[in-house]
Amino acid sequence: MDVRSxxxxxxxxxxxxxxxxxSIACKNIWTxxxxxxxxxxxxxxxxxxxGYPTRWEDQEKYKxxxxxxxxxxxxxxxxxxxxxxxxxxHPHQPGMDDYYEPWTxxxxxxxxxxxxxxxxxxxxxxxxxGKYIDIEAGPNWDDDLSGxxxxxxxxxxxxxxxxxxxxxxxxxxxxVFFYFPRICNHCLNPSCVASCPSGALHKRxxxxxxxxxxxRCRGWRSCIPxxxxxxxxxxxxTGKSEKCILCFPRIETGQAPACFHSCVGRIRYLGxxxxxxxxxxxxxxxxxxxxxxxxxxxxxxxxxxxxxxxAKANGVHDSIIKSAQKSPVYKFVKEWGIALPPxxxxxxxxxxxxVPPMLPVMTSMDGNAKKNMCEGLFPDFxxxxxxxxxxxxxxxxxxxxxxxxxxxxxxxxxxYRRAVTVGDIDMEAAKKMLVAADSSVEEAxxxxxxxxxxxxxxxxxxxxxxxxxxxQMMQDPLEHKQSVGFGLLxxxxxxx
Amino acid sequence: xxxxxxxxxxxxxxxxxxxxxxxLFTFFLVTIQRYxxxxxxxxxxxxxxxxxxxxxxxxxxxxxGILVVLxxxxxxxxxxNQLLLWNSNPMRLYILEISGFVGGVFTLVGLINIIIRRLxxxxxxxxxxxxxxxxxSVLLFQICTGLYTAIFHSWGSSWFAASxxxxxxxxxxxxxxxxxxxxxPLMVKLHIIxxxxxxxxxxxxxxxxxxxxxxxYLWRKxxxxxxxxxxxxxxxxxxxxxx
Ligand code: SF4
Ligand code: SF4
Numbered sequence: 001m002d003v004r005s006x007x008x009x010x011x012x013x014x015x016x017x018x019x020x021x022x023s024i025a026c027k028n029i030w031t032x033x034x035x036x037x038x039x040x041x042x043x044x045x046x047x048x049x050x051g052y053p054t055r056w057e058d059q060e061k062y063k064x065x066x067x068x069x070x071x072x073x074x075x076x077x078x079x080x081x082x083x084x085x086x087x088x089x090h091p092h093q094p095g096m097d098d099y100y101e102p103w104t105x106x107x108x109x110x111x112x113x114x115x116x117x118x119x120x121x122x123x124x125x126x127x128x129x130g131k132y133i134d135i136e137a138g139p140n141w142d143d144d145l146s147g148x149x150x151x152x153x154x155x156x157x158x159x160x161x162x163x164x165x166x167x168x169x170x171x172x173x174x175x176v177f178f179y180f181p182r183i184c185n186h187c188l189n190p191s192c193v194a195s196c197p198s199g200a201l202h203k204r205x206x207x208x209x210x211x212x213x214x215x216r217c218r219g220w221r222s223c224i225p226x227x228x229x230x231x232x233x234x235x236x237x238t239g240k241s242e243k244c245i246l247c248f249p250r251i252e253t254g255q256a257p258a259c260f261h262s263c264v265g266r267i268r269y270l271g272x273x274x275x276x277x278x279x280x281x282x283x284x285x286x287x288x289x290x291x292x293x294x295x296x297x298x299x300x301x302x303x304x305x306x307x308x309x310x311a312k313a314n315g316v317h318d319s320i321i322k323s324a325q326k327s328p329v330y331k332f333v334k335e336w337g338i339a340l341p342p343x344x345x346x347x348x349x350x351x352x353x354x355v356p357p358m359l360p361v362m363t364s365m366d367g368n369a370k371k372n373m374c375e376g377l378f379p380d381f382x383x384x385x386x387x388x389x390x391x392x393x394x395x396x397x398x399x400x401x402x403x404x405x406x407x408x409x410x411x412x413x414x415x416y417r418r419a420v421t422v423g424d425i426d427m428e429a430a431k432k433m434l435v436a437a438d439s440s441v442e443e444a445x446x447x448x449x450x451x452x453x454x455x456x457x458x459x460x461x462x463x464x465x466x467x468x469x470x471x472q473m474m475q476d477p478l479e480h481k482q483s484v485g486f487g488l489l490x491x492x493x494x495x496x
Numbered sequence: 497x498x499x500x501x502x503x504x505x506x507x508x509x510x511x512x513x514x515x516x517x518x519x520l521f522t523f524f525l526v527t528i529q530r531y532x533x534x535x536x537x538x539x540x541x542x543x544x545x546x547x548x549x550x551x552x553x554x555x556x557x558x559x560x561g562i563l564v565v566l567x568x569x570x571x572x573x574x575x576x577n578q579l580l581l582w583n584s585n586p587m588r589l590y591i592l593e594i595s596g597f598v599g600g601v602f603t604l605v606g607l608i609n610i611i612i613r614r615l616x617x618x619x620x621x622x623x624x625x626x627x628x629x630x631x632x633s634v635l636l637f638q639i640c641t642g643l644y645t646a647i648f649h650s651w652g653s654s655w656f657a658a659s660x661x662x663x664x665x666x667x668x669x670x671x672x673x674x675x676x677x678x679x680x681p682l683m684v685k686l687h688i689i690x691x692x693x694x695x696x697x698x699x700x701x702x703x704x705x706x707x708x709x710x711x712x713y714l715w716r717k718x719x720x721x722x723x724x725x726x727x728x729x730x731x732x733x734x735x736x737x738x739x
Contacts, residue, residue, distance in 0.1 A: 087710075093545070095548035096619065128622055189719070190719070193718075198708070198710050198713070201720065203719065203720065204721075204723075204724065205723035206724060217539070218705060219540035219542050221544065234545045236545050239542060240536075280719075315726075493534075493537065494623075495534075495538065495539055495541060495704070496537070496700060
């Protein structure tokens with residue numbers, strides 16, 4: 001057993017209101033520099049939708065992640081034998097148009113326009129060329145299903161759905177969508193790292209954060225097609241790749257990352273997970289339907305004396321073990337089993353988990369008459385507007401059972417809390433539902449508390465800074481604004 | 497020098513003795529110094545992200561072409577005798593000459609596409625510097641003189657081994673003997689001068705990316721984990737913070 005600690009995350013999708021505050025917080029701190037304007041290390045997508053970059057989940061096009069081949073796994077397009085011949089031109093690298101051309105507006109024209117009959121306007125100009133552009137796409141062009149016949153209808157997760165189910169998703173009166181905030185998953189088996197020819201991409205041993213060493217990166221770009229989540233980005237100004245750094249300068253000083261801290265819906269949880277690093281390769285090699293459980297099994301119980309002993313022997317600090325014991329992520333993922341990894345079939349073993357959203361139908365129109373879709377107070381999630389298969393394609397590699405389990409439990413908790421607070425549901429019936437959902441009264445209270453009443457300290461359990469092993473904590477983030485990350489001894493200037 | 501030294505001799509002396517040493521010293525000193533002081537600037541500076549289509553027709557022929565051509569030159573420099581032996585059979589000579597020539601044509605086609613792309617694509621223009629144009633011009637000059645030589649002064653692979661290799665070795669051994677090159681045709685001389693100019697410009701331009709080609713990648717494990725601290729050690733009671 002090789003016990004390591006990993007800063008891990010849970011996003012509770014039922015709580016996301018799609019406000020994009022997280023994206024803005026991130027952009028203001030990290031990506032407001034030349035060459036990074038188009039990057040959204042944190043972005044929020046509407047699902048169904050094609051996302052950012054467009055259709056990133058289409059691995060036929062981008063060939064990201066791992067694939068199984070003769071009993072072992074290999075990078076789908078960026079392995080050693082293929083990155084060398086492709087180094088001059090990577091056939092699967094997305095170009096700027098797959099993201100969007102960043103723009104601003106020519107505001108000064110509002111003041112300098114000559115007097116006339118019309119209001120002056122500020123026309124959009126490209127932030128790359130400085131020329132006027134016609135905006136045709138943006139990172140959130142399909143927000144709230146706008147343009148859904150083009151965008152939502154092309155969502156790669158619709159694969160395998162029947163025509164009827166697709167209709168059901170987009171029927172005018174019953175439109176359904178949810179938000180899907182995304183950051184780098186800081187994976188256990190990151191394909192970005194495995195593909196980097198320069199060895200610049202690496203996982204930090206101490207906390208599992210995946211970083212691009214800016215000084216070592218040589219702009220070979222293999223990480224960009226390699227990450228199946230498209231969470232590494234190419235800075236066209238400096239000629240280096242960049243990615244989400246999980247605000248490690250903040251984490252090292254005990255603060256939540258900016259997107260977590262600012263999250264309006266309070267959907268984000270962050271905490272330590274202890275895991276067994278010896279298992280990484282074996283788990284990544286398993287057949288698809290075993291991945292979810294095996295991935296969960298790698299996560300160790302921080303209360304188990306054996307685990308604690310092994311962790312200590314590995315040099316994990318007591319304070320880290322203590323925060324692992326209080327980790328909200330551990331509760332959601334392991335104890336309650338209601339958080340699932342995105343697209344486990346990419347085999348990068350992501351360490352960001354999602355609580356799938358419930359999208360219940362309360363009523364429906366039957367001709368002109370309103371029809372109640374549920375018998376009791378709460379609707380049957382089986383009749384949810386979003387087909388279970390869709391959620392399963394996103395969160396469990398197509399295994400609907402896993403999604404159903406989490407939804408059933410969440411529904412039982414709601415019934416139970418209704419019985420407690422309002423009392424119009426029979427308590428015995430509610431408790432029966434809990435048991436049927438593989439839960440209990442204690443667990444239901446726990447889920448309820450951490451979902452609805454959670455304080456800042458409960459959502460973000462960050463181990464206190466240990467000065468003797470701090471990596472970058474002595475550096476002032478503001479000093480480095482507009483520069484490239486931390487630890488650089490020189491200006492991030494473009495080479496000649 | 498003898499009394500009847502002409503301006504021509506001085507020029508020969510400059511181009512084939514002084515310039516090579518300027519080139520080599522600049523190359524070694526500046527690349528090392530730049531790597532140590534401004535290592536951040538070592539990058540391919542790829543613009544594939546900005547323009548993804550012509551890029552293929554520019555980069556792929558150019559790089560594969562130049563690898564073949566450069567490989568041929570290095571081979572002639574390192575193994576001149578073996579090369580002559582190989583060329584003693586006309587069939588093998590033709591094969592070698594033709595592959596070299598095809599490599600040269602690929603390079604030229606790639607370079608022309610590079611020029612077109614950098615002139616026409618609005619986004620790529622934004623990341624094209626004056627230094628890039630200098631590099632492109634010298635490369636174009638070099639390929640043209642090279643191809644001209646290949647066509648009009650045939651069997652270069654043989655006479656390269658016979659006269660260029662000894663000349664280059666004489667430079668390496670700090671005993672420059674320009675007698676090997678002074679009788680060569682003008683185009684060949686221009687080609688040599690072009691080569692040393694490229695070596696001189698090399699450390700100041702994007703060409704340095706050729707020096708950081710990833711090779712450890714081929715031998716390393718897939719995953720890279722960096723430990724900033726030896727955790728086991730710092731957890732022992734004797735360890736004191738001395739930062
Ligand atoms: S999501 Fe995983 S593969 Fe992608 S950049 Fe992050 S660590 Fe790498
Ligand atoms: S800030 Fe929170 S609630 Fe708002 S979009 Fe981001 S994740 Fe969703």
